[in-house]
Amino acid sequence: MQMKWISGLLAATALATPALADKASNSLNAAFGNEVATLDNYMGTGREALVLARLLYDGLVSKNHETGEFMPELASSYELVSDTEIDFVIRDDVKFHNGQTLTADDVVYTLNTVSKPEFGARYQIAVNWIEKAEKMDGNTVRLTMKKPYPMALEMLAGNLPIYPAEYYEKVGSQGMSANPVGTGPYRLVSQTQGAEFTFEKFDDYYSGGQKSDAQIETLKFRILPEQNTQYAELLSGGLDWIWRVPEDDVARLASRPGVKVESAPVMRFAYLAMNPRRPDTPLADPLVRQAINHAINKSAIRDNLVGPNYALIDSACNPLQYGCTTDVTTYEYDPEKARALLEEAGYGDGFGISLVMSDASAQTQAQAIASDLGKVGIDLEVNMLAYAAASDQWRNNERDMEFTNWGSYGIGDVGMSVAAFFSGTGDDAVHDPEVIELVSEAISTVDQERRKELYAEALKLIAERAYWVPLWTFAMNTAMAEDLSLLVSPDEFVPFWDATWN
Amino acid sequence: MLNYALRRIFMACLLTLFVSFLTYGLIFTAGDPAAAIAGSAGTAADAENIREIYGFDDPLVIQYLRWVGNVLQGDLGNSLYFGQPVSELIMSRFAVTAQVGIVALVFAMLVAVPLGVAAGRWPNSLIDRTALFIAVVGQAMPSFWFALLLIILFSITFPILPSSGLDTWKHFVLPVLVLGYFSMPAIMRLTRSGMISALETDYIRTARAMGLSERRVLFDYALRNAALPLISLSSAQFGFMLAGSVVVESVFAIPGAGRLAWESIGRADLPTVQALVLCFSLFYVLLTLLADILNAALDPRMRMK
Numbered sequence: 100m101q102m103k104w105i106s107g108l109l110a111a112t113a114l115a116t117p118a119l120a121d122k123a124s125n126s127l128n129a130a131f132g133n134e135v136a137t138l139d140n141y142m143g144t145g146r147e148a149l150v151l152a153r154l155l156y157d158g159l160v161s162k163n164h165e166t167g168e169f170m171p172e173l174a175s176s177y178e179l180v181s182d183t184e185i186d187f188v189i190r191d192d193v194k195f196h197n198g199q200t201l202t203a204d205d206v207v208y209t210l211n212t213v214s215k216p217e218f219g220a221r222y223q224i225a226v227n228w229i230e231k232a233e234k235m236d237g238n239t240v241r242l243t244m245k246k247p248y249p250m251a252l253e254m255l256a257g258n259l260p261i262y263p264a265e266y267y268e269k270v271g272s273q274g275m276s277a278n279p280v281g282t283g284p285y286r287l288v289s290q291t292q293g294a295e296f297t298f299e300k301f302d303d304y305y306s307g308g309q310k311s312d313a314q315i316e317t318l319k320f321r322i323l324p325e326q327n328t329q330y331a332e333l334l335s336g337g338l339d340w341i342w343r344v345p346e347d348d349v350a351r352l353a354s355r356p357g358v359k360v361e362s363a364p365v366m367r368f369a370y371l372a373m374n375p376r377r378p379d380t381p382l383a384d385p386l387v388r389q390a391i392n393h394a395i396n397k398s399a400i401r402d403n404l405v406g407p408n409y410a411l412i413d414s415a416c417n418p419l420q421y422g423c424t425t426d427v428t429t430y431e432y433d434p435e436k437a438r439a440l441l442e443e444a445g446y447g448d449g450f451g452i453s454l455v456m457s458d459a460s461a462q463t464q465a466q467a468i469a470s471d472l473g474k475v476g477i478d479l480e481v482n483m484l485a486y487a488a489a490s491d492q493w494r495n496n497e498r499d500m501e502f503t504n505w506g507s508y509g510i511g512d513v514g515m516s517v518a519a520f521f522s523g524t525g526d527d528a529v530h531d532p533e534v535i536e537l538v539s540e541a542i543s544t545v546d547q548e549r550r551k552e553l554y555a556e557a558l559k560l561i562a563e564r565a566y567w568v569p570l571w572t573f574a575m576n577t578a579m580a581e582d583l584s585l586l587v588s589p590d591e592f593v594p595f596w597d598a599t600w601n
Numbered sequence: 602m603l604n605y606a607l608r609r610i611f612m613a614c615l616l617t618l619f620v621s622f623l624t625y626g627l628i629f630t631a632g633d634p635a636a637a638i639a640g641s642a643g644t645a646a647d648a649e650n651i652r653e654i655y656g657f658d659d660p661l662v663i664q665y666l667r668w669v670g671n672v673l674q675g676d677l678g679n680s681l682y683f684g685q686p687v688s689e690l691i692m693s694r695f696a697v698t699a700q701v702g703i704v705a706l707v708f709a710m711l712v713a714v715p716l717g718v719a720a721g722r723w724p725n726s727l728i729d730r731t732a733l734f735i736a737v738v739g740q741a742m743p744s745f746w747f748a749l750l751l752i753i754l755f756s757i758t759f760p761i762l763p764s765s766g767l768d769t770w771k772h773f774v775l776p777v778l779v780l781g782y783f784s785m786p787a788i789m790r791l792t793r794s795g796m797i798s799a800l801e802t803d804y805i806r807t808a809r810a811m812g813l814s815e816r817r818v819l820f821d822y823a824l825r826n827a828a829l830p831l832i833s834l835s836s837a838q839f840g841f842m843l844a845g846s847v848v849v850e851s852v853f854a855i856p857g858a859g860r861l862a863w864e865s866i867g868r869a870d871l872p873t874v875q876a877l878v879l880c881f882s883l884f885y886v887l888l889t890l891l892a893d894i895l896n897a898a899l900d901p902r903m904r905m906k
Contacts, residue, residue, distance in 0.1 A: 134864065136682045144640035216650075221639065223650055273684055292683065292693070293856035294766070323765055323854040331752045331764040457641070486641050487632030487869055494633075494645055506642055525645025 121339050122582055122600045126317035129340040129595075130329050134293055134322055137276040140260050141213050141220040146506075150593050151320065154298055155196075156260030156281035159187050159206070160252055161309045164589050167421065167511070169252045172308050173201065173261055173282065174240075182247040182545050183230075189238045194303045195263045196279075196286040203234045208264035210242060222508070224515075225258040247545040250514045257592070258508065284310045284596045285318060295321045313596035330578075333358060339583055342593070344576040345460060346406035352578045359581050362408045362574045365591040366511060368417045369461070369504040371395075371454075371468070371568035372520070374528040377496055381450045388565035390440035392430035394475045399432075400467045401571050408574030414558045415517055415567050419589055421547075422513035422554040427562035437475040449476025452499035456481065457489035465502050494525055501528075504573065509590030513554050518542050521557065521566075529566045609890070617882040624878045625665050625871065633657075634869030638681050655681065668875060678872035682865065687876045691858060695843070695880070697767065698850070698857035702842030704773060705780035706835070712781070713788035714831075718819055720789070721796025721827070732793065736786035748779045748852040765854035776853045780846055784838045791834055795827025802826075829900055836892035840885045 121128055131147040140152035159174040171177075174187035193201035210232035213220050220226045228248040235241050244251060266280050279287050282305075285298040298318040304311060321338075323329045330348070332338040334355055344352065344360060353360040373391070375383045382388060397411050413430075416423035441447060456465055462483055469479040479500070484492070493501045507515035520526050522542060523535045534557050541553035561567065575587045585598040628634055635652035636643065652658055656667075671678055677687040720732040755775065756764035763772050799805065800823050808818050843858070850860040858877065865873040 134682075137684050139684070142684055144638070144643065146642070219650075219654055221647065221651075222643065223647055224644065276684060291856065292685070292690075293861070294854070321766070321854065322856070324851045324860065325854070327749050328752065328765050328852055328854060331756050335756050335760050335764065337763065337765070485632060485637075485867060487634060487637035487867075489632070490636040490641075490648075491633040494636075508642060519644055525649065 120336070121580070124317070125315055125600065126319065127315050127340060127583070127595070127598060128319050128321070128338045130321045130323045130332065130338050132322075132324055132326065132329065132343060134324075135296065135320075137272070138279045138287065138290075138296075139272045139275045140258075141218070141222075141226070142272050142276070144221050146591065151296060151298075152260060153257065153283070153592055154285040154318070154595060155279045155283040155287065156262070157193075157283055157308070157310070158257050158260050159189075159255045162253070162256040162511070162590075163309065164511070169256055170309055172256075172310075173206070177252075180241070183244040185242045185251060186235065187240045187242065189240060190305065191238060193282050193305050195266075195282055196301060197263070197266065199263060199265075201261070201263075201282055203238050203240050205264045206240045206261050207232045207234050208268070209262045210240075210259065212262075212267075213259070222258070224508075225254050228254070247543050249542075249545050249547065249550055250510070250512055253510050253512055253514075257590075284313045288317075293322060295319065310594070310596045314599045315595070318595055333578055333580075340577065340579040340585060340598075342575060342577040342587065344578045346576065349406075349576055349578075357581050358578060360576055360578045361586065362406075362576050363587040363589070364408070364410070364419065365506075365573050365575045365587065365589055366417050366419060366509050367504055367506040367573040367591060368412060368516075369502075369570040369573070370415065371570065372493075372501040372503070372528055373566060373568075374493075374496060374499055374501075375566070376528065376530065377499060380452075380499060381444070381446055382452065382499055384444045384446075385564050386440045386444040387446060389430060390437040390444070390475065391472065391477070392565050392568050393433045393440065394437035394477070395468055395471045395568055396432045397568075397570055400464055400471075404464050404467055405571060406574060406576075409571040411571050412569045413562065415520070415561050415569055416513045416558065417507070417511075417516065417572050419572070420507065420511045420513045420516060422517075422541075422551045424551075424555040424558050426555070427559050428565075429562075430565070434471075434475050441475060441477075447476075449478065451478040451480065453480040453482060454500040454502055455489045455492050455498040456483055456502040457486040458503065459483065461502065461504075468502070493528070496528070506591055509588075509592055511589065513558075514542065514550075517554055517557060517561075521561065531560070531564065531566070534560050606890070610886070613882070613886040617879065617886070620882060621875060621878055622665055624874060625668070626661055628866065628869055628871060628874065629657075629661065631866075632869075634871065637867065637869035668872070672879070677876045680865075680870055680873045682868045682870040682873070687872045690873065691861070691876055691880060694856060694858040694861045697855060698843060698859060701767070701773065701776055701780065701849075701855060701857065702839065705777045706784065706839055706842055708777050708781040709784045709788055709838070710835070713785040714792050714824075717789040717792025718796055718824060720793040721800065721823075722819060724793075724797055729793075732789060736789050739782050739786040742782075744779050744783050744846065745848045745852065747782065748775070748849060751775050751778060752852070765852075767855055772853075776849050776855060779852075780842065780849050783846070784841070787834060788831065788838070791830055792824075792827055795830060796823055799823040799826045825899075829896060832895050832899070833889075833892045836888040840881075840888045843884050844881050 133145050133147050135148045135151060136145060137143050140156055143149055157173050160169040161172045163170050173190060173193060175190045176188045178186045180186050189203045189206055210229055212218055214226045214229035228244050230243040230245045232240055232242050263280050267275055284301055284304045286301045288297045288299045290296045300313050300316050329341045333341055349360050352358055373382045373388055401409055401411060414423060414425055414427045418425055465481045469481050472479045492498050505516060518538055521534050522538045523530055537553050537557040541550045544550050577587055582601045584601055587593055635648040635657050638651050639647040680687050680690055683690060716732045720729040723729055752764045755762040762774055766772050805823060808822050847859045847863045850857040862877045
């Protein structure tokens with residue numbers, strides 16, 4: 100009797116489909132593991148904050164991820180007047196959440212304000228290329244760059260949302276975060292900082308943009324720092340969508356009734372960077388670096404410790420990015436060859452080097468890498484530190500290798516990856532003058548074909564000289580209610596306006 | 602008495618200052634705060650920019666004195682992470698933590714004290730062994746594991762309680778259970794030993810000889826005396842509750858002060874960390890002072906000193 104009762108209960112919970120209530124009310128409950136610092140797009144540094152910002156605000160253009168084209172958003176059309184000037188014609192039928200109409204003045208105000216260094220935008224790279232914006236006649240705005248910047252449109256598509264001039268001037272960043280006003284497809288209804296954010300569909304959203312025709316009426320985001328709690332809520336129906344599900348948990352979640360797990364490729368990729376400039380370092384010798392590339396069994400590590408949807412890469416970029424050539428020197432797994440190369444370089448007896456990393460979830464991978472290197476005589480000391488400490492040590496040349504990943508701000512252009520690490524800046528551990536020359540020219544060339552050529556040459560050199568061990572591209576796992584349709588974009592942002600209940 | 606109190610307060614202030622300065626310095630030893638603020642998607646240039654804006658390149662002592670100067674004028678600054686005033690931020694977080702903490706402490710006492718009294722009255726009996734067992738399990742069991750176990754049991758297998766947030770009274774049950782269970786063992790064992798030693802005294806024997814009921818002997822005489830060390834312990838426990846349990850707040854997604862402190866350290870959100878350290882120190886000072894006063898009020902022997 101008791102057994103029947105217990106098994107009945109268990110069967111009942113197995114039958115209970117989560118999130119039926121949300122489907123009925125046309126709402127979506129999602130959770131993030133990291134806190135959202137602010138809803139002011141220019142002051143937030145976490146991906147989650149920026150995902151929410153895309154709900155609230157629009158940019159002048161937006162990128163179509165399938166075609167790679169820049170579609171009109173707040174600007175109905177644009178024209179590249181010269182190498183440093185773009186003219187935008189602003190739509191006249193766009194409303195802000197507070198009822199005001201968008202004008203060219205708002206565009207001019209936003210672009211001029213956020214590009215000033217004193218404004219303190221957290222990601223300077225999104226704004227520091229802008230010289231000024233000025234209103235031409237009627238609804239036309241001319242944007243002038245400091246020098247030819249080939250990724251101008253890329254930045255304007257999502258990373259430079261337009262704010263209401265009068266409102267932002269009055270309330271400032273704090274006020275904007277507390278009560279955001281934008282032109283986006285959703286508006287904020289309520290927030291409890293550090294806990295939850297509720298959005299409602301903005302009925303006066305204009306049609307014809309990529310974010311138009313949002314289906315779901317209410318979006319509610321909660322901050323749940325503990326992964327297991329997220330799973331519990333998903334399984335009990337409290338949540339309909341979570342992301343960043345570790346590979347290990349995918350099978351477990353997918354096997355539960357009413358839940359499905361989907362994987363989408365994103366711009367992020369993992370790599371091992373080497374520092375050839377430390378005094379008396381063996382890594383100064385390209386043969387040693389090539390040996391390290393040969394010694395690591397990327398395929399086995401990926402298969403056993405990472406995940407099947409993570410594609411191996413050989414160049415220092417994500418193949419999804421414009422300009423990322425895959426036609427470079429490759430290093431197959433060959434420990435014998437590694438040993439031979441080390442012998443040739445005079446390091447037949449091996450040596451010891453130290454590595455720094457800050458992603459706790461990748462520790463087993465680091466151990467595997469260390470084990471592979473150990474087999475060819477290299478003693479790798481793995482140091483797992485908090486991000487601030489790890490980046491401090493790496494940037495101060497205190498470590499030989501870095502094991503990390505890079506999201507390129509979600510931008511599908513090597514100008515955000517290769518240029519970030521090989522242009523002689525503080526993130527460049529290599530300072531190879533030939534590579535720097537190529538990359539520097541590419542950074543300021545507007546001719547897209549020419550850029551591609553230059554980056555291809557640079558990437559070939561980087562692979563030839565084995566400055567990195569490029570590892571794999573990331574796939575983002577999202578777990579959601581079975582009836583929900585929502586895919587993460589390749590830029591690692593989430594288009595909630597495309598979400599539908601089936 | 603007044604002299605004693607004043608001296609205690611002065612020492613407490615010095616200690617707070619010292620701890621505060623140490624905390625400030627420690628954040629810098631834990632890596633580059635500018636990089637922490639810029640985040641892992643930031644470039645070296647972003648970090649440099651932030652370093653300039655917030656003056657992280659200035660000597661540590663100068664930065665610290667700058668902060669102290671502001672605090673003395675009543676300005677706790679803005680959170681480097683949220684951009685909001687620190688005072689608002691920590692007040693809202695402490696309100697949440699205090700709610701959960703008070704309920705948890707009350708729960709812990711309501712369970713632990715009667716158990717401790719019973720265990721002290723009948724030592725080495727079944728009830729004593731049970732109480733001891735509960736105490737040992739409570740001290741040995743990691744609260745993280747206990748919390749997850751409860752969630753699996755009461756949110757998934759038998760979905761009767763929610764697993765996160767604090768919207769209704771139901772949401773309080775699991776976090777209070779976990780937090781309270783954590784502090785129960787100490788309270789119970791102290792009550793038990795206090796009771797045992799109180800029950801052995803002559804005046805208890807006299808009270809029994811006078812024919813007083815067992816209930817009166819236990820609660821009006823023995824417990825009163827056993828309770829004295831309990832007051833100090835409770836104040837310490839309450840201080841701990843107010844600091845918030847990072848584990849409980851993370852697992853149950855409670856936006857409290859403990860989680861804020863932990864995450865602010867990782868984010869190098871200096872103004873918030875400093876303000877929180879200041880508050881925690883203040884709490885402990887006030888609570889120990891309160892405990893002392895309560896002790897003095899309840900125990901005439903203390904007043905003689």
